[in-house]
Every structure is written in structure tokens, then in C-alpha cells.
Amino acid sequence: MGTKAGKRVTAADVARSLGLSRATVGFVLNGTTEQRISEATRDRVLAEAARLGYRPHTAAQALRRGSSRLILLIIPDWPVDFSVSKCVEEASHTLEEAGYSLVTQTHHPVGTARPLWELLDPEVVVGFAPFTPDDVTAMQGCGVTKIVPGLEPNPSTPDPLGLHDGPRLQVEHLRARGHERLGFAATSDSRVSGLVESRLAAAQEAAAASGLPPLVVRTVDGSPDAAGQAVQDWLRGDVTGVVAYNDDSAARVIGAAIRAGRDVPADLAVIGHDDSPYTALFVPSISSIRIDYAGLGRHLAELALHAATGQPLSGDGVDAATAVVARESTAS
Amino acid sequence: MGTKAGKRVTAADVARSLGLSRATVGFVLNGTTEQRISEATRDRVLAEAARLGYRPHTAAQALRRGSSRLILLIIPDWPVDFSVSKCVEEASHTLEEAGYSLVTQTHHPVGTARPLWELLDPEVVVGFAPFTPDDVTAMQGCGVTKIVPGLEPNPSTPDPLGLHDGPRLQVEHLRARGHERLGFAATSDSRVSGLVESRLAAAQEAAAASGLPPLVVRTVDGSPDAAGQAVQDWLRGDVTGVVAYNDDSAARVIGAAIRAGRDVPADLAVIGHDDSPYTALFVPSISSIRIDYAGLGRHLAELALHAATGQPLSGDGVDAATAVVARESTAS
DNA sequence: TCTCACAGCTAGCACGTGCAAGTGGCCGTG
DNA sequence: CACGGCCACTTGCACGTGCTAGCTGTGAGA
CATH class of the missing domain: 3.40.50.2300 (Response regulator)
Structure with a gap:
């Protein structure tokens, strides 16, 4: 279809093919309002550009502008x-x-x-x-x-992304289910430490605002039985609901509780964060926080x-x- | 530090600053072998370029070459x-x-x-x-x-990526554990249908090569109890081991088996594919295939x-x- | 008929780079 | 001393685009 074989179609090709100058073509294609171009010419240019399959050269545009x-x-x-x-x-x-x-x-x-x-x-x-x-x-x-x-x-x-609401909702959800003493399941993954801190702070704030005692923070990964130890600590401290930093942490808590012979949610209710796809696949399935990623x-x-x-x-x-x-x- | 305020440093700036031509600078920075440049000049250019913080303009390079x-x-x-x-x-x-x-x-x-x-x-x-x-x-x-x-x-x-080995290993792993009648857990997700087909074919091939009967294929998602139905079908057909398309499918099978009061792996052994991070978090934890992603x-x-x-x-x-x-x- | 405004178009520069072709000086050789 | 060859460097073009300044033709007004 292309007039030249295998070469890139440039604005000059369009111009030449119409007997116009390259500048005119440029004005039309950029929709420049500074320069008046007759309707007829404009249409001819657009049609020819489409016919030849013209695509502006990104590098040239970037260079020029x-x-x-x-x-x-x-x-x-x-x-x-x-x-x-x-x-x-x-x-x-x-x-x-x-x-x-x-x-x-x-x-x-x-x-x-x-x-x-x-x-x-x-x-x-x-x-x-x-x-x-x-x-x-x-x-x-x-x-x-x-x-x-x-x-x-x-x-x-x-918080430039404005994501404070998740931890607040976690706390309020557990509280609405009757849980007063709450734990917080953190991760030791250093890549996300900032995020963990941020979510924990928001959760503590929400707890305080609801008149609940501060959340008991435990790390649930890193060592083989960190989660088991955390569950034991929480249960001894009469914690009945756990706010997890994310769904992974929630899964760790739930797994440890089950392996310890406890029932989730009867002995310990757990809510994750991020609504990962696999939360629905777990037994028991994991409550979580869905974020409006599109928003x-x-x-x-x-x-x-x-x-x-x-x-x-x-x-x-x-x-x-x-x-x-x-x-x-x-x-x- | 820059001699000009707030502007991009170009090769011409480097040349001007040294009293050389732009071409010389270009030859040095490109390491052109066509053109001999004295060691002294080369060093001066490199030093000055570094001092001024010269960075080639990507768009210009792309345009030119x-x-x-x-x-x-x-x-x-x-x-x-x-x-x-x-x-x-x-x-x-x-x-x-x-x-x-x-x-x-x-x-x-x-x-x-x-x-x-x-x-x-x-x-x-x-x-x-x-x-x-x-x-x-x-x-x-x-x-x-x-x-x-x-x-x-x-x-x-x-298969341009050459990933045939995973399904073969799944089949051989189950066979080594004594499972002869196998099922295959597929997904209805149309986005990956090609991949599912490919893995299923490799699994069937491996089964045939090992002298096993063909795998009994069931889809484990799509409808609410697809996985439950699949598990029931398999157990009725004396299937004892399931090769899952991926870890999600494996999790669905395991979940359905547990909810049906069956034991995994005693009643039904399941192996996933991809070694997703959450496979270790499940109860029971999910066997899987680790792929060499770096390779x-x-x-x-x-x-x-x-x-x-x-x-x-x-x-x-x-x-x-x-x-x-x-x-x-x-x-x- | 001449002038002038103006619509509609063109000539040409600049962006920063890579590289082909050219240029000047120096040295060795006849 | 003339001359060729070579080293080290420079001149200059091309890449494709955006856009400023200039150019041409036409029609209206005097």
C-alpha cells in the first residue's frame, strides 16, 4: 500500500504527494490555530495522511518540542x-x-x-x-x-495517595462484630516498612477514636513460627480480633490459628487488606479491604x-x- | 555547578568548553573506532563531559540513528x-x-x-x-x-518460551507418590485459555509417557460450585491426584475438598503451578512448580x-x- | 488603475545527535 | 626541497518535526 517500500512515512511524504509544502501539512496535523488553512486543503491533507498511514515520529517530536x-x-x-x-x-x-x-x-x-x-x-x-x-x-x-x-x-x-481509610474500616468492622481488644499483624519485610507504619498509625488512630485500647502489634513473618507466637500472645491477652497489614499477614495469622487448633473466626477474627484474589479461596475465606484502584x-x-x-x-x-x-x- | 542555568547540557557545550569541535566530542563519546582521537583529547573530553554532567539526548539519538x-x-x-x-x-x-x-x-x-x-x-x-x-x-x-x-x-x-517441563514434573511428582488416576483442574478464564491448553497438553503427554491413563479434566471456577462438582467427579472416578493449571486452581480444589469433608492429601493430593507466594500460607500448604523466572x-x-x-x-x-x-x- | 489588507500558503530555522567527507599540519622518503 | 601519506581534528549534512517570518495572489476600496 505504501508508495515507498519499507520506509517510514513522513510529513514530507504527505506534502509531496499533494504538491503542498511540509509546513502546511504540519499545520493541519497539529491543528494549529495561528495559521488559517482552507477547509478543502485541510481535508485533503488529513485524507492523504490517513491513506499513506502517516505516523508522527515520536523522537523527532520530542526533540523539537x-x-x-x-x-x-x-x-x-x-x-x-x-x-x-x-x-x-x-x-x-x-x-x-x-x-x-x-x-x-x-x-x-x-x-x-x-x-x-x-x-x-x-x-x-x-x-x-x-x-x-x-x-x-x-x-x-x-x-x-x-x-x-x-x-x-x-x-x-x-500521605499523598490519601489512603487512610482502609485501616479505619478494618478497626470499625471488627468493632461492629463485637471485638474490643485488637491485635495488629505486621510484616518484617523491609520493602514495605513505610506502608506498614502508615497503616498501623491509621489503625491506632481509628482505635483511639472509637474508644478502644491500642492495638497489640506482632510481627507474623520472618521466623518460622512468628505467626504462631503472635497468635499465642494475642489469645493470652484476650485479643479477639486482628487487623492485618495485608492479606498475606492475615493468611499467616489464620494458618497459625488453625494449626494451633483454634477456630477462625470464633476464637480469633481476622481481617486483611487489599482484597487479594486468593482471599476468597482460603478456608475460611478472608475478609479484607477493597481499594478503589481505578480511582x-x-x-x-x-x-x-x-x-x-x-x-x-x-x-x-x-x-x-x-x-x-x-x-x-x-x-x- | 552547571555553567548555563537550568538548561540541558549538550555535546556542543562540552565541545565549546574545551575549544574543540562537536564532532570530536561525538567521536569520543561514541567510542567510534573509525576516527582516531589522541589519548589526551579523549581524556579531556570524558572529564569535561562528566564535569558538566552531560547526558545524551535520547530523542535526538533515536532520531539520528x-x-x-x-x-x-x-x-x-x-x-x-x-x-x-x-x-x-x-x-x-x-x-x-x-x-x-x-x-x-x-x-x-x-x-x-x-x-x-x-x-x-x-x-x-x-x-x-x-x-x-x-x-x-x-x-x-x-x-x-x-x-x-x-x-x-x-x-x-x-512453545517459544519452552515451558513444557512444569506439567511433566507435576505428573511425575504425583505418580512418584503413588497416584495413578489423575485429574486436571482447568480455569474458565479466557485470558489464559492458550496457556491452559498448552499445560494440559504437556500434562497429557507426560501421563501417556508414564503409562498413566489420560487426565480427567474439570473446570474449577466460573460457577459457584464448579470446584465442588469437580472434586465429586474425581473422587467418584477414583482419581486420587490432581494436577492444577496453576496455584489458584489448586487452591480452589483444596478448598472444595475440605468443605466437602475430605482430607488433603489423604483423599485427594493436589499440586499447583507457579509457586505463588501464598501457596505456603494455605492450610494445607500447596505443593507447586517453581519456575526459573530469572532464566x-x-x-x-x-x-x-x-x-x-x-x-x-x-x-x-x-x-x-x-x-x-x-x-x-x-x-x- | 493603483493600493492595501488579508487569507492561504511556503521558505527555512532549530532541536541534538551520528557520521561521511574534507582539511591542515607533520614527518619520512626520494 | 617537493611530495605523498597519515594523524588528529573540523566542516557540514541528515534525521523529522514545530513554528516564525515571509511571500503570493485576490478582491475591495479609493
Whole structure:
């Protein structure tokens, strides 16, 4: 179909084929309003571009306009990938409508892979979690100036993703089922320590607000019987409900309780966080917190666009759709 | 530190700062062997480039040399993300040594997000699974000519990733534990139907090779009690061991068996596939197949480099490190 | 008929890079 | 001393695009 064999179709090809200048073609294809182009010419150009299968050369555009229109999302190496894809999909979609594209990279702290910001020069780098100072200086050294979150001198929201609601819902759910003394199942995985701290703090806050005593914190992984020990501690302390940092921790608690001959939820009710796909497969099935990943994706996209173009933030939080998914592990 | 304020450092800046021509700087930075450059000048250039913090402009390079040196890996929307990151990390590393960079995108068949190959114009697009004809023509329309796998007119390996060993190991593991009549737990998830077929075929082949009767195939999801029905069918048919398509299917089978008052593995032994992190958390813990994701990543990288540069394939398969992880669900 | 505004188009530069072709100086040889 | 060869470097083009400044033709007004 192409007039030239195997070569890329450029705007010059379209122009030549119509006997017009390349500039005219450029004006039409960019929809420039500075320059008036007659309707007839505009149509001819568009038709011919479509016929030849013209695609703008991204590298040339990036070079000329000095911006790649790329947004890089750094995904931490958390074991929550199953749901991140929803979030990314939604963020991509929102960004596309603004003419930007989203590229993701999973960031391994110990990994040796070169970060993509070195060679895509994205306009904005977005992360789920704040970046380390090292990462920030590395990015700045590569010309990345817009980093979200992590550069605001006076951050209005300490938690840029606004995910406080999950732990609160966990606590309130257990309390509604009659559990007053609660435990918190933490992980020793250092990759997510910040997230654990954040969720624990939110849970403690919710407990205090509900007039409950502070949660008894135990780590449920790391050593072979950490979970068993935690369960024993909790039961001795009359803890009847456990808020788990995530579904993995919840599964560990439940497994240890069953192996200790206890019944879940009769002896110990457990609720996880993130609503991993396998929570429904467990016996007993695990209650959890479903996060609105689509909303989170839109929120991330908005933050990125705000950084890129100064577009104002819509302001509606992302917590709205966070909800408890009640299953057997907290049945009353 | 920069001589100019806030602007990108170009090769011309380095040249000007040294009183040399831009070409000389270019030759040094590219390590061109065509053109001899004195050792002294070379050192001066490198030192000055480092001092000024010079970074080549990727878009300009891509424009000039006509290739982006990017390789796009399309990750299917399978629920196996947890381990893909290992694979990607390793592939990135291998590709970097060859001067290429890896960008990944999760591909949602129903998603509306624009595929990245439209705007990164990657040199090669690699996929875990063969692409659909639609995708292939879309890529070709965007100038992507090198697609792996899926373009070989006479494919020597029907399974480009060479993952036949897993199902064979599952069958042999159950057989070694004394199970002769086996079932196969499939999923109705259409996204992975090709993978299911492939694993089932490999399992049937292994059964035949071991002199076992064909596996009794049942789907264990889709309807609420599909797994319960499957378990009932198997037990009635004297099936004592189940090869599951993946760990999710295995978990469904085990859950259904327990809820039916059966014991796993005494009444029914089950082995999963992929060694998902949660297999160890189940009660009983789930035996599974660990795949060498690092090796798979290197293999993918090799395939990509082969397509990009014609570099020969090393030939050693990726199956070598595939292994059974024996847990409670198949204990004898 | 001449002028002038203006719609509609074109010439051409700049972006930063990779590399082919050219240029000047130095040295060895006849 | 002339000349060729070679080293070390420079000039300059091309990649495809976005966009500014300029150019041409037409019609209206004087």
C-alpha cells in the first residue's frame, strides 16, 4: 500500500504527494490555530495522511518540542502487583486524554537495572511512595524536575495517595462484630516498612477514636513460627480480633490459628487488606479491604498532570470507594 | 555547578568548553573506532563531559540513528504478576549489557489504553504469549517489524518460551507418590485459555509417557460450585491426584475438598503451578512448580536481542531450573 | 488603475545527535 | 626541497518535526 517500500512515512511524504509544502501539512496535523488553512486543503491533507498511514515520529517530536510527553510511574517492589495493573490501566487512560502516555517501571531497591528516567526523559516521574533522597538527586541529575510525590517544600497531605481509610474500616468492622481488644499483624519485610507504619498509625488512630485500647502489634513473618507466637500472645491477652497489614499477614495469622487448633473466626477474627484474589479461596475465606484502584489511578494521573501542566487538582479524594469485603474470617 | 542555568547540557557545550569541535566530542563519546582521537583529547573530553554532567539526548539519538534501542515487553493480564517482576528485572539487566532498554506494558485485551508501541517505536516487541493477528497488524502498521514470538513462518518451537517441563514434573511428582488416576483442574478464564491448553497438553503427554491413563479434566471456577462438582467427579472416578493449571486452581480444589469433608492429601493430593507466594500460607500448604523466572528473563532477552541484532541464540533452554516444591498438599 | 489588507500558503530555522567527507599540519622518503 | 601519506581534528549534512517570518495572489476600496 505504501508508495515507498519499507520506509517510514513522513510529513514530507504527505506534502509531496499533494504538491503542498511540509509546513502546511504540519499545520493541519497539529491543528494549529495561528495559521488559517482552507477547509478543502485541510481535508485533503488529513485524507492523504490517513491513506499513506502517516505516523508522527515520536523522537523527532520530542526533540523539537523539548518534551517527551511521557510520564513514568515507578512501582515499588511490593507484593501487591495483582491490583496495580487496574490502577495503571486507569491512569493511562486519564493521561491519554491529556495527550500524555504512561510508562511504568518496577523499582527494585537492590536491582541493578538502570532506571528508565535516564533514557526516556519523562516529563514527570510519579511514585506510589515518596522517593528516597538518593533517587531524587539521581533524577534531578538526569534533568527530571517534576517528581510526585516528594518535592513540595510544605506538603499539605502527608500521605499523598490519601489512603487512610482502609485501616479505619478494618478497626470499625471488627468493632461492629463485637471485638474490643485488637491485635495488629505486621510484616518484617523491609520493602514495605513505610506502608506498614502508615497503616498501623491509621489503625491506632481509628482505635483511639472509637474508644478502644491500642492495638497489640506482632510481627507474623520472618521466623518460622512468628505467626504462631503472635497468635499465642494475642489469645493470652484476650485479643479477639486482628487487623492485618495485608492479606498475606492475615493468611499467616489464620494458618497459625488453625494449626494451633483454634477456630477462625470464633476464637480469633481476622481481617486483611487489599482484597487479594486468593482471599476468597482460603478456608475460611478472608475478609479484607477493597481499594478503589481505578480511582487511585485517576488520582495519580491527576497528580501527574498537575505537575506537568499546572492543571488544577479536582480535590475529591480517593478514599471514597474503599470498602470492607466481609467474608468468613470475621463472620459473627 | 552547571555553567548555563537550568538548561540541558549538550555535546556542543562540552565541545565549546574545551575549544574543540562537536564532532570530536561525538567521536569520543561514541567510542567510534573509525576516527582516531589522541589519548589526551579523549581524556579531556570524558572529564569535561562528566564535569558538566552531560547526558545524551535520547530523542535526538533515536532520531539520528533511526532506532530507539528500546525493547517493549508486553505482559499479558494474567494473575501471575507476582513473579513476572523477577523475570523482567533479569531481562532488563541482560538487555542493558547490550545497550538496549526494556519497557514493559501490561496488555488488557478489553482495555482502552493505547499500546506503547505506537509512541515509543521500539525496535522489538516481545510477548510472553503469541500475539493475536490483530495486534500483529497493528504493530506492523506502526512500523514495528520485529515481533517475538509470532512471525516465524516455520516455528521450530511451538512453545517459544519452552515451558513444557512444569506439567511433566507435576505428573511425575504425583505418580512418584503413588497416584495413578489423575485429574486436571482447568480455569474458565479466557485470558489464559492458550496457556491452559498448552499445560494440559504437556500434562497429557507426560501421563501417556508414564503409562498413566489420560487426565480427567474439570473446570474449577466460573460457577459457584464448579470446584465442588469437580472434586465429586474425581473422587467418584477414583482419581486420587490432581494436577492444577496453576496455584489458584489448586487452591480452589483444596478448598472444595475440605468443605466437602475430605482430607488433603489423604483423599485427594493436589499440586499447583507457579509457586505463588501464598501457596505456603494455605492450610494445607500447596505443593507447586517453581519456575526459573530469572532464566526465563534471560531467555526473553536473548530472543529480543536475536531479533534486534541477529545475535545467535545460546540454545540452552529455560526449563533447566524448573522444579517441584513439595508441600503438604501432596505429602504421602 | 493603483493600493492595501488579508487569507492561504511556503521558505527555512532549530532541536541534538551520528557520521561521511574534507582539511591542515607533520614527518619520512626520494 | 617537493611530495605523498597519515594523524588528529573540523566542516557540514541528515534525521523529522514545530513554528516564525515571509511571500503570493485576490478582491475591495479609493
